[in-house]
Amino acid sequence: MNRTACLRLVLGTSLTVATTAALAHPGHDAATVNASLLAGLAHPFTGADHLLAMAAVGVWSALIARSASDTLRLPLAFVALMVVGATLGLSGVALPAVEPMIAASLLVIGLLVALRAKLPAWAGTLLVGGFAIFHGYAHGAELPATAGALPAVLAYVGGFAVATMALHLLGIGAGTLLRRRAGWLARLAGAGVALYGAGLLVA
Structure with a gap:
């Protein structure tokens, strides 16, 4: 099997898996979230989209x-704007x-990784930060109005x-390793x- 045929097979299989996973995506249920540190720590791990x-x-x-310090620019922007979205x-x-928009973030960021696309620093930060607002909003909106006192929230x-x-940071570690050994x-x-993001959008 040549390289092109192999790539088509992998992409076709990935699309099938992505679409199946998207159809099984349960959405976000506010009634299942409690206001606590433990719930907050666990929450990003409970949905494949996030x-x-x-x-x-x-x-x-x-x-x-371009440098080790530059590696943290996008993650820090994401976290900061995610908190803004959560507040909303x-x-x-x-x-x-x-x-x-959460699905679109997967599609766009996935493509940027696949293409190893380099954007101007301001554009990359604006893009990632914009998507982070929607991810944060989902986290915040999933907390019931009766969740608890302000310290718990x-x-x-x-x-x-x-x-x-x-x-x-896990992504940075994986990306650093892959950049050096298996781009x-x-x-x-x-x-x-x-x-996967495309599958969510279709679903």
């Missing part, structure tokens, strides 16, 4: 960073197209901010994330 997006941001950052969600502010927000940064695998992983 988990993949956050890890992909870390991978992309590692692939395009907790405040009950209506934000349209949250789920489609703040612990929840702090928990998912820390967990998000941990996912970014093609990073591209394949990015394509898979993008296809």
